[in-house]
Amino acid sequence: xxxxxxxSVQGVVELHGVRKVHGTGDHAVTALDxxxxxxxxxxxxxxxxxxxxxxxxxxxxxxxxxxxxxxxxVLAGVDIGKQNEKQRTELRRKHIGFxxxxxxxxxxxxxxxxxxxxxxxxxxxxEPEQVxxxxxxxxxxxxxxxxxxxxxxxxQQCVALARALVTRPDVLFADEPTGALDTVTSREVLxxxxxxxxxxxxxxxxxxxxxVAASAADVVVFIKDGRIADRIPLDRDxxxxxxxxxxxxxxxxxx
Ligand code: ADP
Ligand code: MG
Numbered sequence: 001x002x003x004x005x006x007x008s009v010q011g012v013v014e015l016h017g018v019r020k021v022h023g024t025g026d027h028a029v030t031a032l033d034x035x036x037x038x039x040x041x042x043x044x045x046x047x048x049x050x051x052x053x054x055x056x057x058x059x060x061x062x063x064x065x066x067x068x069x070x071x072x073x074v075l076a077g078v079d080i081g082k083q084n085e086k087q088r089t090e091l092r093r094k095h096i097g098f099x100x101x102x103x104x105x106x107x108x109x110x111x112x113x114x115x116x117x118x119x120x121x122x123x124x125x126x127e128p129e130q131v132x133x134x135x136x137x138x139x140x141x142x143x144x145x146x147x148x149x150x151x152x153x154x155x156q157q158c159v160a161l162a163r164a165l166v167t168r169p170d171v172l173f174a175d176e177p178t179g180a181l182d183t184v185t186s187r188e189v190l191x192x193x194x195x196x197x198x199x200x201x202x203x204x205x206x207x208x209x210x211x212v213a214a215s216a217a218d219v220v221v222f223i224k225d226g227r228i229a230d231r232i233p234l235d236r237d238x239x240x241x242x243x244x245x246x247x248x249x250x251x252x253x254x255x
Contacts, residue, residue, distance in 0.1 A: 011038030012170050012203050013062050018071035020057050020226075031057035032068065033226035039171070042201040044194065046214035048246070049223035050254050055207040056175055058223065062205065063096045063173045064088050076170045093122055097164030097172045101179035103156045105148040111135060112144040115163045126166055134162040137200065138192050154185030158192055165196070172196070174206040178213050190216040211250060215242035224253050 009016055020032040031054040039045050039062075047055050060066040061073060064080045073080050076095045080088055105114045112131050119126040135144050138158040148156050157177060164172060174193070178186035194216045196202040206217065214220050215234065222230040230249060234242045 009036050009038040012041040012076055013039040014074040016072040018068045020061055021069045031226055041203050044197040044204045044217045046217035046220045047207045048214055048220055053223050054226040059173050059175050059207055064092050095170045097169040099160045099164050099174045099177050101176040103160045107148055110145045111159045114159055115166050130166055134166040138162045152185055153181050154188035157189045172202055172204045176207055211243040211246040214246050220246055222253055
């Protein structure tokens with residue numbers, strides 16, 4: 001089942017001929033239909049496409065949370081298909097961070113405790129300085145001892161970002177991170193994600209259906225019916241109207 005690694009696909013995350021079929025028999029759904037794409041270190045990529053086009057499946061497979069049916073995924077230089085369950089769990093803990101539309105914070109814990117929690121579960125000690133540094137990187141130093149209910153939705157998502165980044169992962173994966181936020185708080189989270197890329201070179205892959213959110217990225221990859229439909233690099237000049245360009249692409253894809 002090994003697919004030849006193509007030299008043209010390079011990056012800290014590489015997908016080589018990835019197929020993913022959900023279910024079997026009459027219920028089989030091909031979510032990814034032969035995807036080859038690489039994501040370079042230090043870049044921010046937005047993944048867009050119509051509903052059901054395979055965006056979440058792409059992210060889950062790329063992050064090693066789901067196994068592809070066929071093809072090869074290389075994460076931080078490691079072919080994850082060749083690893084056993086235990087090795088993959090370890091690889092995920094060390095190399096990836098994930099944020100979702102739902103912040104999934106524990107209400108009875110402070111922001112700092114929420115950031116620390118997953119590592120504690122994983123039996124790994126996180127130093128208080130690491131927690132402080134993760135919170136500082138998302139601008140929440142002053143809120144470290146606040147419980148989620150005392151924070152805005154945007155700040156809560158930033159706590160989730162800090163939690164994902166406390167282990168300094170090679171890649172941050174975000175599936176619709178602003179999906180539950182209003183325009184103003186969305187902007188706050190996107191500004192933070194952009195800053196993490198600019199200041200810390202945080203490789204970021206973000207699924208979104210919002211052209212404004214996608215315009216925070218360096219490049220937009222469009223997928224349709226489980227295949228790469230298009231890839232457009234964005235001009236980071238603040239005067240360029242990337243959101244309009246992206247919206248026009250989306251409209252064409254959905255037509
Ligand atoms: P998107 O995130 O772009 O909306 P998904 O990756 O969630 O798309 O889904 C792609 C396709 O795979 C859809 O047709 C969806 O219904 C199907 N699918 C996703 N997850 C599962 C699953 N666990 N079981 C069966 N089908 C699934
Ligand atoms: Mg999805």
